[in-house]
Amino acid sequence: MYEPNVVGDWQEYDEEHAGLRVRVHGLEKAEPPRGRDDAAEGLTYVRFRVTVENRTTAYFGIHLEDGQLDVRVGADGESAFLDWRNSQFIEGFDVYPLRRVTAVLYAAADEAGLGRVDVQVQLKVDDEWTHRYLWSGGIDLRQPSVGAGARPDGSGDSLAAQVASFLREETETGPGSTG
Incomplete structure (x- = not known):
């Protein structure tokens, strides 16, 4: 890519x-x-x-x-x-x-x-x-920009932010988790 x-x-x-x-x-x-x-x-x-x-x-x-x-x-x-x-x-x-x-x-x-x-x-x-x-x-611009499909909690819509968010969610909901 x-x-x-x-x-x-x-x-x-x-x-x-x-x-x-x-x-x-x-x-x-x-x-x-x-x-x-x-x-x-x-x-x-x-x-x-x-x-x-x-x-x-x-x-x-x-x-x-x-x-x-x-x-x-x-x-x-x-x-x-x-x-x-x-x-x-x-x-x-x-x-x-x-x-x-x-x-x-x-x-x-x-x-x-x-x-x-x-x-x-x-x-x-x-x-x-x-x-x-x-x-x-x-x-x-001192204001968080929210792109299409991005979460407004500041996680961003860049590829790195999406990967980090995915890994964080997998860790929280993966095997052995209580959530």
Whole structure:
């Protein structure tokens, strides 16, 4: 089963781009530096970074712009508004060995959906498209979010929470239990 990266994790490339790695990190609520776009009226802005690191002995030409990113929010994966005017993309930058390059990006979405944010990235390296990778994270909204089928007692709806809940129930109702 394919599992997404967690926001902050590095993703290593294979084969022709071996030694190159990328990550989405720094996901937080933040206002854009050049003011809000009119299309984002009533939405909450978030900022995140995409960093590409070269761990090889050769350089790579990196390109990352708005068409190579997809930001989705909430349990239903609704599209977020990517503010290209405020975002700082990577446009044809040569990343030399043991160096990094970072794009700072701004997106806006309904605040209720920011508990679950998915960012999909597809780099263009030396005029070749790389594999798409997905990062998942969220913004703490100080309110527990309850997804479809989740129990409102805070157990959550992630796979890890479901497994933990199942094991807890099995232990309580298993052989030799009084409940």
